[in-house]
Amino acid sequence: MIGTKYSSEKSSYVDEKTGRTIWQLTAGSANNVHLYFTDNSFSIGDTEIYFLSDRGNERNTYNFFRMELATGEMTQMTDEPGGIGYSTKTPDSELLVYVAGKQIKKLNTRTGEISVIYEETEGMTLWSPFISPDKKRLGFCRNEEVSVIYGNNYTGFKETMYAIKRGYVTIAHMDGSGAYNAFEDTHWLAHFQFSPHNSNLAMFCHEGPWNVVHQRIWLLDLSTGKVKPCFRQAEDDSVGHEFWTRDGNIFFDNRRKGHDGTITSNRTQVTEITEESGQIPYIGLADEHGEVIKTIPMPFYCNHYHANNDNSLLVGDEVDDLVMIALTGDEPELTTLCTHHTSWSSQKTHCHPTFSWGGDRLLFASDRSGAIQLYLLEL
DSSP: OTTOEEOOOOEEEEOTTTOOEEEEOOOSSSOEEEOOTTSOSBOTTSSEEEEEEOTTSSTTOOEEEEEETTTOOEEEOOOOTTOOOSEEEOTTSSEEEEEETTEEEEEETTTOOEEEEEEOOSSEEEEEEEEOTTSSEEEEEEEEOOOOOOOSTTTTHHHHHHHOOOEEEEEEETTSSOEEEEEEESSOEEEEEEOSSOTTEEEEEEOSOTTTOSOOEEEEETTTTEEEESSOOOTTOOEEEEEEOTTSOEEEEEOOTTOOSOOOTTOOOTTSOOTTTOOOOEEEEEOTTSOEEEEEEOOSOOSOEEEOTTSSEEEEEOSSEEEEEEOSSSSOEEEEEEEOOOOOOSGGGSOOOEEOTTSSEEEEEEOTTSSOEEEEEEO
């Protein structure tokens, strides 16, 4: 029920490998998941987080909750009987947006008002909502429904990419006054993200295994409707996990030849440097025009990266550890922060480590104890 309070479940422990103190924010049998790393669960000021949980509901039926980090107290923010899917929020957490069935809804956390801002009528699936920095528009992807069996460990990932032949980037007005298709494509579209500083500029991706997607990242100018590639890929490029950095550049990860962009619960994937490929992965930064301005060799075993405020530090999730990577020297320098021991069995069990807005805290998820829980590391 909206407004239901849950007492703190916070506890701390000493990490087995590094001796750092880690805060476990949630506990028990419920699953708890923070927002995808292209968003940020922290509210500006870093005193609270917004997250998804199936507590008080059927397993894997999620709703929005708020946690006061100092006390650990949690408050239920939505009560959708069928649960909510893809979700996003503004950095100040004034507005929460989420997919509920065939509708996209907006919650104003200041007033408590919930309203429908889009309703699907064409049988498309709704993906990747993201709010413009001026809070006036919502961008999201719509893909045709396909008959694919989904499951853990990326079951159905490649099949979905080949099955989808129609996708849209759709823009809805946040006041619910209407929506329009800004771009139509013949691919599976995902990861829509507005620029943090420009409400007329966004990016999206062609989704699928990285080594078979010909061009991953695309820029969309909403003032002209024009689309162009960001970092033009060549044959041996395997690119993904793109996000806007806080200074308005675009971060991307190029794992190089043969990497499909996945990690599974058997802990095997092609992130290791192999003699066969002879290619070293690298990360890159592109400007708002899609032109690469910097690349850095990144010969590490990480699945996701997230950058701090000035891009001097990355946090990454190796197979069993979280690591910090300093980018200030001649070569990237890696330091192990703590273990995470997640199973990697599904997207929700991925760690997706994320910097707080102040850059001095890291939020991540793990199912190391069974259910998916949230963890906080203070730097």
